[in-house]
Amino acid sequence: TRCLSDWSSDVCSSDLMAELADAFVALPGGLGTCEELFEIWTWAQLGWHRKPCGVLNAAGYYDKLVAFVDSAADAAFLKPEHRAMLVVERDPDRLLDRFEAYVAPSVAKWIGHDQT
Numbered sequence: 567t568r569c570l571s572d573w574s575s576d577v578c579s580s581d582l583m584a585e586l587a588d589a590f591v592a593l594p595g596g597l598g599t600c601e602e603l604f605e606i607w608t609w610a611q612l613g614w615h616r617k618p619c620g621v622l623n624a625a626g627y628y629d630k631l632v633a634f635v636d637s638a639a640d641a642a643f644l645k646p647e648h649r650a651m652l653v654v655e656r657d658p659d660r661l662l663d664r665f666e667a668y669v670a671p672s673v674a675k676w677i678g679h680d681q682t
Contacts, residue, residue, distance in 0.1 A: 580605060589618045589665045594627040611648050616670035620653035620661050628654065647671040 584606060592603040607619045621628050632654050639649040651671065655661035 584609060584615055584617075587617060589668075590620065591661065592621045592628075594622075594624055600631070607652055610651050610670065611673075618653055618665040618668035618670075619651060620655065620665060622658055622661055623654050623656045626656070645673060647673040 580602070590603070590606045592599050603619070603621065606615075609615055610617065610619055621632070623629065623632065635644065635649060635652065638644040639646055648671075653661060653664045653668065655664060
């Protein structure tokens with residue numbers, strides 16, 4: 567549903583953004599940018615959309631954030647398939663090329679008790 571009647575709702579505007587967008591790119595920014603990036607990436611992880619999510623890592627701005635995400639994947643807090651859902655590039659043309667070739671993975675959302 568479109569939330570045109572209440573633009574003040576963050577959830578509503580994120581919902582509409584996700585519906586209308588073809589892809590999602592985080593440019594260098596602050597906490598709000600990070601919050602939006604992780605929200606939309608989580609939605610992809612949950613299977614709520616199958617659109618590419620990416621980071622334009624201009625001048626290495628997001629190097630430490632990418633290192634954190636890679637560390638979470640290395641420690642098995644993030645499935646490799648879910649880590650691969652976040653496209654990171656320094657060059658905008660390369661980022662768009664990877665978006666064009668992007669195919670969302672089909673990954674089980676939950677783990678069983680025997681996997682904990």
